[in-house]
Amino acid sequence: xxxxxxxxxxxxxxxxxxxxxxxxxxxxxxxxxxxxxxxxxxxxxxxxxxxxxxxxxxxxxxxxxxxxxxxxxxxxxxxxxxxxxxxxxxxxxxxxxxxxxxxxxxxxxxxxxxxxxxxxxxxxxxxxxxxxxxxxxxxxxxxxxxxxxxxxxxxxxxxxxxxxxxxxxxxxxxxxxxxxxxxxxxxxxxxxxxxxxxxxxxxxxxxxxxxxxxxxxxxxxxxxxxxxxxxxxxxxxxxxxxxxxxxxxxxxxxxxxxxxxxxxxxxxxxxxxxxxxxxxxxxxxxxxxxxxxxxxxxxxxxxxxxxxxxxxxxxxxxxxxxxxxxxxxxxxxxxx
Amino acid sequence: xxxxxxxxxxxxxxxxxxxxxxxxxxxxxxxxxxxxxxxxxxxxxxxxxxxxxxxxxxxxxxxxxxxxxxxxxxxxxxxxxxxxxxxxxxxxxxxxxxxxxxxxxxxxxxxxxxxxxxxxxxxxxxxxxxxxxxxxxxxxxxxxxxxxxxxxxxxxxxxxxxxxxxxxxxxxxxxxxxxxxxxxxxxxxxxxxxxxxxxxxxxxxxxxxxxxxxxxxxxxxxxxxxxxxxxxxxxxxxxxxxxxxxxxxxxxxxxxxxxxxxxxxxxxxxxxxxxxxxxxxxxxxxxxxxxxxxxxxxxxxxxxxxxxxxxxxxxxxxxxxxxxxxxxxxxxxxxxxxxxxxxxxxxxxx
Numbered sequence: 001x002x003x004x005x006x007x008x009x010x011x012x013x014x015x016x017x018x019x020x021x022x023x024x025x026x027x028x029x030x031x032x033x034x035x036x037x038x039x040x041x042x043x044x045x046x047x048x049x050x051x052x053x054x055x056x057x058x059x060x061x062x063x064x065x066x067x068x069x070x071x072x073x074x075x076x077x078x079x080x081x082x083x084x085x086x087x088x089x090x091x092x093x094x095x096x097x098x099x100x101x102x103x104x105x106x107x108x109x110x111x112x113x114x115x116x117x118x119x120x121x122x123x124x125x126x127x128x129x130x131x132x133x134x135x136x137x138x139x140x141x142x143x144x145x146x147x148x149x150x151x152x153x154x155x156x157x158x159x160x161x162x163x164x165x166x167x168x169x170x171x172x173x174x175x176x177x178x179x180x181x182x183x184x185x186x187x188x189x190x191x192x193x194x195x196x197x198x199x200x201x202x203x204x205x206x207x208x209x210x211x212x213x214x215x216x217x218x219x220x221x222x223x224x225x226x227x228x229x230x231x232x233x234x235x236x237x238x239x240x241x242x243x244x245x246x247x248x249x250x251x252x253x254x255x256x257x258x259x260x261x262x263x264x265x266x267x268x269x270x271x272x273x274x275x276x277x278x279x280x281x282x283x284x285x286x287x288x289x290x291x292x293x294x295x296x297x298x299x300x301x302x303x304x305x306x307x308x309x310x311x312x313x314x315x316x317x318x319x320x321x322x323x324x325x326x327x328x329x330x331x332x333x334x335x336x
Numbered sequence: 337x338x339x340x341x342x343x344x345x346x347x348x349x350x351x352x353x354x355x356x357x358x359x360x361x362x363x364x365x366x367x368x369x370x371x372x373x374x375x376x377x378x379x380x381x382x383x384x385x386x387x388x389x390x391x392x393x394x395x396x397x398x399x400x401x402x403x404x405x406x407x408x409x410x411x412x413x414x415x416x417x418x419x420x421x422x423x424x425x426x427x428x429x430x431x432x433x434x435x436x437x438x439x440x441x442x443x444x445x446x447x448x449x450x451x452x453x454x455x456x457x458x459x460x461x462x463x464x465x466x467x468x469x470x471x472x473x474x475x476x477x478x479x480x481x482x483x484x485x486x487x488x489x490x491x492x493x494x495x496x497x498x499x500x501x502x503x504x505x506x507x508x509x510x511x512x513x514x515x516x517x518x519x520x521x522x523x524x525x526x527x528x529x530x531x532x533x534x535x536x537x538x539x540x541x542x543x544x545x546x547x548x549x550x551x552x553x554x555x556x557x558x559x560x561x562x563x564x565x566x567x568x569x570x571x572x573x574x575x576x577x578x579x580x581x582x583x584x585x586x587x588x589x590x591x592x593x594x595x596x597x598x599x600x601x602x603x604x605x606x607x608x609x610x611x612x613x614x615x616x617x618x619x620x621x622x623x624x625x626x627x628x629x630x631x632x633x634x635x636x637x638x639x640x641x642x643x644x645x646x647x648x649x650x651x652x653x654x655x656x657x658x659x660x661x662x663x664x665x666x667x668x669x670x671x672x673x674x675x676x677x678x679x680x681x682x683x684x685x686x
Contacts, residue, residue: 029514029515029517030515030516030517030588032516033515033516033588033589035515035516035588053516053517053521055483055486055514055517055521055522055523056453056454056483056484056486056487056514056517056522057486057487057488058487059488060486060488083452084452086452087452087454087487087488087489121372121373122372122373122424122435123373123374123437124373124433124434124435124437124438124451125433126437126450126451126452127437127451173677293651293661293662293665294654294659294660295650295651295654295659296433296654297650298432298433298645298649298650299372299373299421299424299430299432299433299434299435299436299438300372300424300425300432300433300435300644300645301372301424302424302644302645302647302671302673303432303644303645303646303647303649303650304650305673305674306647306665306668306672306673306674307650307665308674310674310675311675312674313664316664
């Protein structure tokens, strides 16, 4: 066990996987200079063939990852910031998502694309997107959003070992967080399994990525008022672990879903829809989503930061679902 | 003073110094934490920006990139609304919505400084297209870097301009590096400009540190565009003194003594010497220096005294019409702040 930061946990996972399997290689922009700290020591250990700085050509190198994986290599693409996936949307949607399908199973694409959710830091709208919901709607892609070092480490390993294309979104608001992570180079967190981060009985808070620690902090605050919150972390968005989420909903009957993505068609929306479809009878209140509203992120920090999910909003949402029966018809607060 | 003030050479000098002073000040304020987010400084590239922008009319269009500050200043924008934008104030040129990577003054012909590498190239081609469709004679110019020349958007924008003979000038500010990647690792050719042949347009290399050479080269391209001769790809060989972004706490790339070598050919120092040789006095140039220092000071004062936008301004300008504001946000008290996260890591040293 070692107490690692989120970024170090990622570094160790991809390092150990590259050592374990020489078919694994990594490419992306600014990896040699180690722009985010996830490739320290890689060039020295693995050499320039397997640690490649690319030109700024995302459609090119992400498409190349598809091709490389189809002939048996196992690429990790580090796309740096998630907005940089956009130039590659055709290779992602037409090639990566669909090749196995359109060729009737003849193609196998064991690739991983990693990028960070770079928001909350005055980087203005173009750099601050959280685009995992866009890719959730594209069959053929596995989507992971780890919420801490341990999950990041184990999920990345699972992703590299998986024979399907996997996209991992690393929430940059988590970069500084530290957690105990096993030293085991075979430590794997199963893809498609959610995790109950905190057990509780009054309300289920499903939280995604960087919202998980905020949800846990909210739970702590609410516990002071005797409210018992269960925090469920899906970890994998596609395929979603319906069973774990629904089990919690059936226990508590009240749900708040917290997601740093924009409200419309957020992961929170999909989770809410599934809960209503499958566990309507268990619900004692409407589901409330706590998301970033449907506007872009401004540069100016004072007006950017309040837009993301935070403790105040989660606590407020939890109280609303608890007070549902007593809520006045014209509540001053609409969507939280 | 009035006669000389109209002298173009002095204006080249004035704008280059303005950019340099602005960048020095911005970098210092950023280091102090007064400017949030990332700061990509233009120091070293002044001759390219100024030479190019002064070859354009005020109503000609310009698109740029994240290394944005030099472009609006080169095209004659006032400093105060640029500085206010860096501080995220409501009086900023983008009302605090864009920040450093988007210093765009549409009143001097900007169509935006966009921070996704290469994304401005099709826009510039499109502005040229629009100008033609509307029967106007406005030309557009795209600023982009060596890194952007490897994006698909560059290829497609150039090809479109070539096949439709659009009135656009593509200006590559080749400063040798894309973040930490040197050009030699990003492309198999020496000069981006050779790609012009692939788009059926002339391609030219120019010394980006020589403001008059840039002006002359871009002027020819602008004339070609305006008279129906189609697009040109110009590659200015230039250099940024700073690392990709300022105050990161560590250098993404240590270029060592190379920076000193380029400093020996500082565009402003070289041009200053030229002006003196041409008969302008030391006093005049010093006067210009101090005028600009005052202008920068005034811009900083203006920026500092300006108010921040309010939270509801976050919902402005998604569309031409208002988007719904969730009542939660509408009901938050003025000046509402979120608790800082003690685990938050900033990439920037401040």
